[in-house]
Amino acid sequence: MEWLKNEWLVLLMSMVPFTEMRGSIPYGILVGFTPLQSTVTSLIGNLILIPILLLIMEPVFGYFKTLSRFRAFVEHIEDKSQKKFHSYRKWRFFGLMLFVAVPLPTTGIYTGCLIAVLMKMKFTNAWLSISMGAVIMGAIVGLIAGGVLG
Secondary structure (H helix, E strand, O other): HHHHHHHHHHHOOOOOOHHHHHHHHHHHOOOOOHHHHHHHHHHHHHHHHHHHHHHHHHHHHHHHHHHHHHHHHHHHHHHHHHHHOOOOOOHHHHHHHHHHHHOOOOHHHHHHHHHHHOOOHHHHHHHHHHHHHHHHHHHHHHHHHOOOOO
């Protein structure tokens, strides 16, 4: 029964913005999972969240634009991102995938979904790009936490 509790903790930890797989995979190994089991469990938690984030971020941005306190801030972010991402249009799929794949703070699926929404990527392209990046990140973190790399 303790195993099942730990599996849920690893799964849920991979869904938390600041830990994501960078924290959940090592935690899973720490509580006795194999590196592969911890990586797969963490990856499932991360992948479940991607379509949900992609679907809710745009309406959330729209809602904040209706609030006078946040309108200028949200519009500033949108304008700045459109200018910044305009020159990267043809590389955005692979660029987003690589951005999500790098296991550093502030990279991951949350920021990846935000970038995809700001770049106005099609849902399917954004989902695939972010998912591929998450798989790469999971492999990197799993190999490092499992002692194969590093």
